Each structure stands twice: as structure tokens, then as C-alpha cells.
Amino acid sequence: MTSRVRQRLSAAERRDVILAAAVRAFAAEGYDETSMDRIAARAKVSKPVLYDHFASKQALFLAVLESIRDALIGKGQAIAETMSDPKEKFRRSVDAFLQFVEQQPDAARVLLIVPRGDPRTAQLSRKVQAGASAGIARLLVPFMPDSSRWRLHASTEFLKEGLHAIAEWWLDNPGPSREELVDLVMHMVWTGLHQQR
């Protein structure tokens, strides 16, 4: 039987606590700057407990990244399947991304992190980013049907990092509403600067 006050969590519960702590820590400090000691402190356990659940810092980050990525591609696919008008699909995708930023700011920050120190982790993160790029490129293709390959790639990078910048800016300046931001992005990307105001 369980004693009156539970003193130890089950493995699954502890794992979730650690994952949540890791998301917050990575979001606040970045990958390389977050030490396992700090994650352990946030999760209120000692360091070896982390290693009971995750083989390495890299594996822990992988688990965090994967949970975030899965949440995002779920959203993306729903939109891809429902909408047909390319412009509207584009707008809805921007909106979905900002909705994600709004609802899970820590997860969003982790997604925007670019680890540079550990090469394997950097590669891992690039892989997730590449998935995002592919998604954006698919959104973009209808608008540049017979552009050369490099034009599509360069435009995709431009858009992706531009959106990332908007997201980061929003996280630090939460004034405007999501709708206002979506309108701004659509005006910049769709209409362009040529039209005064």
C-alpha cells in the first residue's frame, strides 16, 4: 500500500517533471548555457536522477525537441488538409504558428534556439528547422511557380527567419494581439512595401 504522503514519484511522473523543467531551462538559457545541474535544480532532484531517465544531455534535448515538433506538425497538417486557397492557407499557417507561440511560449523559445556547441545537437536542431523550411517552401510554391530552385530556397529562409524574429519580438513585447500580428505579416509578405500605408 501507499503510505499517507507520497514521497517518491513513479518513473513516468518524474520523467514528465524533468521534461517540463528542461523545457523551461532550455527556453530561458539556451542549449549550451543550460547545465544539467540547473535542470536538476529546477526539477528538484539531483543530477543522477536525470541520467536514470535520459542517457545524456543530448538525449534529453532530443526528447524535448521531439515533443515540441510533434505538437507543431499536427497543427500544420490539419491546415494543409483543410484549406485549398493558397493565400488563405498561408495566412492560417502564420496564425497557427503564432498561436503556438502564444500558448506555449517556452516550447516556442526552445524551437527557435540554435545550439552551436555540441555538433550532434546542432545537427538535430537543423533537422527540425529543415522540416519547418520544407513546410514553408510548400506554402510558397504556388506564388513562385516557375522561379528557379535557389530563389525558392532563399525566399524560404528569408520568410522563416523573418517569422522567427517576429515570434521572438512578440515574446519580448507582448503588446499586440495575435490577429494584429498576422495582419502585419500578411501585409508585409503579401502586399509588400510598394503600397503606401
Next chain:
Amino acid sequence: MTSRVRQRLSAAERRDVILAAAVRAFAAEGYDETSMDRIAARAKVSKPVLYDHFASKQALFLAVLESIRDALIGKGQAIAETMSDPKEKFRRSVDAFLQFVEQQPDAARVLLIVPRGDPRTAQLSRKVQAGASAGIARLLVPFMPDSSRWRLHASTEFLKEGLHAIAEWWLDNPGPSREELVDLVMHMVWTGLHQQR
């Protein structure tokens, strides 16, 4: 008198050698990932020599950043003073930035680096980035005369990071010419996606 073969450089010469090595090292590895030992090795001196010329790693990075920034703002001001048409001024600025990337790729990579580890260095880098943002915002103002303050800021961040992404992409994919890239950027930013092709 100097002996037949100079065996030791003067302080100024050595300083320049170190600075050049530091630019290459920071460009290749980033700030946090570049050790003073590696910079010393690239400059073919031992580590304490670095500290004869620069008080700390941070001070060395500062010197590198400042030289780069000065080179850039020189270019920027020349354009600001010569051109008057806002659109043409915009185009010329994009071209100047890409010219900088083309001519000094290592310096450009250092400029695009965002150090996250050392807080003082991160702040320093942000200050330089803020200067770039201010310049971009000035270019943008004529096109959004009575937009709210936050719209200008968000658009500036979007553009700045978009351009950074284009630059990084170009450094890794040097296929297209500078003119082609400028045209692409102008088409995206000025015309927008609404116009097919």
C-alpha cells in the same frame, strides 16, 4: 638596428595578426565555442600573448566587433547622404550589405553571430544589432508613415532577420550573383507575393 631576419613582430603588427586570427576563428566557430587557445594557435602565438594585447576574451571580441561595425556604418552613411528616393535608398542599402558579405565573409559571419553564453558579450552584440535595427527602421519609415510604433519595430525585426538569413544562406550557397539576390529581396519586400511570378 634590426637583425637580418626579424624574429619578433612589433606590438601593433602582432595585434593585427591576432585580430585577423580572431575574426577567422569567431566566424568559423562562434563566440562561446571559440577558445582563446584556438585563437592563439591560429595566430601562431601562445595564449599569454593574447592577454598582452587584449585584457580578456570579451575585450578581444569587442575589438573585432567594433572594427566590423565601423566598416559597415561608413558604407551606410555614404548611402544615406547620397540617395534621396526612399525605394532606391532601400535597394542600395540591401546591395551594400550584400557587398559587405561578399567582400568580407568572415566579418559578416561574426556580425551575424549571437553570443549567448557570456551576458556582457551578448549585451554588446545586441547593441550592435540595435544599431542595425535603427538603420533599417529609418529606411522603413517612409513606407509606413502613420503606422503605430510596434508595427515599425516588428517589421524592422522581420526584415533584419530575413536579410540575415539571406546572407547566411548565400555564404553557404554562393551560386547566385549579388545582383540576382538584390532583385529577389526587392521583389519579395517591395512587390510581395500577391503578384504571381
Next chain:
DNA sequence: TTGATAACCTACCGATGAGTAGGTAATAGT
């Protein structure tokens, strides 16, 4: 109640990196 399992801990290891102590020897002015 008792034994097995496993959640959890303290205290360490080895590597790496910023920065320094304390010297040696090439150079420049006299």
C-alpha cells in the same frame, strides 16, 4: 514481515577553458 526493485542521494572523475605567475631572450636606446 521480508525481500526485491528502483527512485534517489552525496561525492566524486576527467576534460575543457579563461586567465595568470614567473620566467627567457630578442630588440632598441645609450
Next chain:
DNA sequence: ACTATTACCTACTCATCGGTAGGTTATCAA
């Protein structure tokens, strides 16, 4: 030639961090 300067070096210190060894005790099944 003699001396002061200084460019330059080897060999450290100290802190941090990823990861581990080895033990302790709560929990659960029998």
C-alpha cells in the same frame, strides 16, 4: 657593449560541466 624594455614562452590555477560510482531508503509484491 650594456641596460631597459618588452615580445614571447611553459606551466600552472581555478571554476565549470557532463557524466558516474556506489550507497541509502521508500515502495510494492509475496
